[in-house]
Amino acid sequence: MITQHRIRRRMATTTPILLALLLLAFVALTLALGDRAAARMASETLIRVTLVVGFWIFAGNSGVISFGHAAFACVGAYVSAWTTLNPAMKATLLPGLPPALAEAHWHVLPAALTAGLVAAALALVTGAAILRLSGIAASIATFAFLAMVNTIWANWTPVTGGTSSVVGLARYVTPWVALGWAIAAILAASLYAASASGLALRATREDEVAASASGIDQYRHRLLAYTLSAFFCGVGGALAGHFIGVINPDGFYLSLTFLMLAMLVVGGIGSLSGAVIGVLAVSLAVEALVRLEKGFTLGTATFALPPGSQEIIIAVAMILVLVFRPAGLMAGREIMLPARWVTGRGTSQN
Amino acid sequence: MTLTLEQVGVAFGGFRALTEVSLAIAPGQVTGLIGPNGAGKTTCVNTLTGFQRPDTGRVVLEGRDMSRLPAHGFRRAGVARTFQAGRLFGGLDVLDNLACTGVGLGMRRAAAEQAAAEVLHWMGLEALESRPAAGLPYTDERRIAIARALIGNPDYLLLDEPAAGMSEKEAADLAGLIRRIATEKGIGCLLIEHNVGLVLSVCAHVVVLDGGRVIEQGDRATILGSAAVREAYFGADQAEAA
Ligand SMILES: Nc1ncnc2c1ncn2[C@@H]1O[C@H](COP(=O)(O)OP(=O)(O)OP(=O)(O)O)[C@@H](O)[C@H]1O
Numbered sequence: 001m002i003t004q005h006r007i008r009r010r011m012a013t014t015t016p017i018l019l020a021l022l023l024l025a026f027v028a029l030t031l032a033l034g035d036r037a038a039a040r041m042a043s044e045t046l047i048r049v050t051l052v053v054g055f056w057i058f059a060g061n062s063g064v065i066s067f068g069h070a071a072f073a074c075v076g077a078y079v080s081a082w083t084t085l086n087p088a089m090k091a092t093l094l095p096g097l098p099p100a101l102a103e104a105h106w107h108v109l110p111a112a113l114t115a116g117l118v119a120a121a122l123a124l125v126t127g128a129a130i131l132r133l134s135g136i137a138a139s140i141a142t143f144a145f146l147a148m149v150n151t152i153w154a155n156w157t158p159v160t161g162g163t164s165s166v167v168g169l170a171r172y173v174t175p176w177v178a179l180g181w182a183i184a185a186i187l188a189a190s191l192y193a194a195s196a197s198g199l200a201l202r203a204t205r206e207d208e209v210a211a212s213a214s215g216i217d218q219y220r221h222r223l224l225a226y227t228l229s230a231f232f233c234g235v236g237g238a239l240a241g242h243f244i245g246v247i248n249p250d251g252f253y254l255s256l257t258f259l260m261l262a263m264l265v266v267g268g269i270g271s272l273s274g275a276v277i278g279v280l281a282v283s284l285a286v287e288a289l290v291r292l293e294k295g296f297t298l299g300t301a302t303f304a305l306p307p308g309s310q311e312i313i314i315a316v317a318m319i320l321v322l323v324f325r326p327a328g329l330m331a332g333r334e335i336m337l338p339a340r341w342v343t344g345r346g347t348s349q350n
Numbered sequence: 351m352t353l354t355l356e357q358v359g360v361a362f363g364g365f366r367a368l369t370e371v372s373l374a375i376a377p378g379q380v381t382g383l384i385g386p387n388g389a390g391k392t393t394c395v396n397t398l399t400g401f402q403r404p405d406t407g408r409v410v411l412e413g414r415d416m417s418r419l420p421a422h423g424f425r426r427a428g429v430a431r432t433f434q435a436g437r438l439f440g441g442l443d444v445l446d447n448l449a450c451t452g453v454g455l456g457m458r459r460a461a462a463e464q465a466a467a468e469v470l471h472w473m474g475l476e477a478l479e480s481r482p483a484a485g486l487p488y489t490d491e492r493r494i495a496i497a498r499a500l501i502g503n504p505d506y507l508l509l510d511e512p513a514a515g516m517s518e519k520e521a522a523d524l525a526g527l528i529r530r531i532a533t534e535k536g537i538g539c540l541l542i543e544h545n546v547g548l549v550l551s552v553c554a555h556v557v558v559l560d561g562g563r564v565i566e567q568g569d570r571a572t573i574l575g576s577a578a579v580r581e582a583y584f585g586a587d588q589a590e591a592a
């Protein structure tokens with residue numbers, strides 16, 4: 001006999017496939033518009049999917065809000081810059097790089113993977129200290145970590161260029177490249193959520209005390225999720241750098257932290273689909289606002305929002321979602337195929 | 351071969367919740383722990399399961415000093431517990447609630463779900479398998495909490511007021527379940543209950559706690575005959591009058 005529980009588990013396996021198809025359709029539609037601005041928006045959105053899904057792997061399963069994940073994106077962006085920039089350029093821009101990095105002139109794919117791995121290694125080391133703290137204390141510590149990374153990056157001028165931008169990153173991030181990484185992040189996130197560690201971590205989210213009475217070592221599972229999560233934020237940071245071609249530490253600081261949190265809150269932290277839908281909803285809303293800021297013409301009149309109203313409107317949208325739909329647009333639900341599609345022939349008999 | 355507290359003292363600030371408490375839980379038997387409100391029963395369970403570090407004395411499992419082990423380490427060493435407040439994982443369904451203990455004990459997810467289904471079957475609770483834990487009726491919630499603690503066949507199970515709020519009939523069913531846990535699974539149980547009748551009907555050995563001290567222990571006759579127990583429960587006046 002097949003139980004409801006088994007059916008739900010099977011339905012859950014369709015989530016990453018449906019989300020991937022949704023993103024594919026999103027890319028196809030925006031490219032069909034044939035508009036360069038739309039293509040840019042698609043790439044940017046998919047990079048954010050990589051970042052926010054990465055973020056969700058930790059925050060969604062553990063229930064611990066991290067303010068530090070923009071720092072992993074920062075590290076990822078610089079690692080990719082260090083390893084891919086033209087050595088002649090690095091000699092003038094970043095004279096303090098160790099010789100191995102100064103001479104490196106890698107292909108962008110190994111650079112992106114290394115960006116993720118370095119971010120993950122940093123998460124493993126810092127998480128080992130931070131994640132011993134409980135809930136809110138851990139959140140505050142992640143914020144301190146973010147501020148520390150930002151300060152170091154802004155002042156370690158010979159290696160990071162300080163507050164002045166590092167320029168000349170190869171602009172290879174097309175919507176398709178970004179789509180590939182976004183789908184990779186979604187697959188990893190859903191595999192993790194379905195794993196033993198994912199279940200254990202959700203147990204700690206529901207009740208820390210009962211989880212330890214179930215033999216669950218909260219610290220270990222949090223650290224694992226934190227590390228995996230940082231990998232995709234590192235990759236997302238690298239993609240963001242190569243998308244614009246210019247990076248500086250403040251591009252990966254408070255406003256990115258705020259944006260990632262806003263997206264997760266709008267979509268709903270309780271599900272992977274929530275993370276993806278949140279990014280799409282906020283990105284599309286922002287795109288619409290940007291176009292309004294530029295102004296549009298209706299007959300003879302031109303309408304335009306004052307510049308800078310974007311952030312305010314995102315904040316207002318987030319507050320409205322928090323008030324009227326506190327669990328986010330998806331409210332913890334996943335996008336899945338309905339039960340009758342996933343139960344095989346044999347089960348219709350009983 | 352037992353799970354024991356040896357001369358355990360626990361203080362919260364200046365308040366001594368436990369003072370020189372020694373007690374033993376025998377394997378395969380049900381030991382009772384009774385005492386008035388605030389006597390220190392839950393603190394005993396917390397100490398026996400790693401949720402509370404003893405300030406003095408030791409917790410010993412099969413000859414091994416456990417005093418410095420974290421709570422999840424106790425569970426992995428075979429000491430399971432339930433909580434006075436139920437504490438199910440509300441956002442997960444019943445099978446996943448049980449499977450959490452499986453993965454906590456190091457099983458893969460499929461093996462954990464298998465173990466969960468077996469325990470539900472043993473308790474006759476298969477029908478609840480796919481229900482969200484958050485909406486369960488009170489008695490089912492209690493039984494699922496016990497089921498969750500039984501995953502992986504622990505050597506000891508500590509039950510903190512499992513029958514609180516149950517009807518006479520439900521409490522009697524629960525007593526039957528606890529007997530089965532001890533006899534069929536060979537698990538040593540500690541049963542905390544305010545319903546003294548229930549405790550005396552199930553337990554071969556009962557420990558009575560009052561004001562953080564063990565004031566009596568023994569079999570049914572010893573407890574019923576004890577002046578100290580009567581005094582703790584009914585106050586000195588009635589004890590003298592009786
Ligand atoms: N964390 C704590 N901090 C301070 N005091 C505590 C703490 N935990 C328990 N106490 C106190 O220790 C005493 C014993 O508490 P405990 O919960 O062990 O009693 P109990 O026998 O389980 O009572 P009940 O029958 O009401 O559950 C009580 O007076 C309680 O107020």
Ligand SMILES: [Mg+2]
Nearest residue numbers: 391392393434
């Ligand atoms: Mg108690």
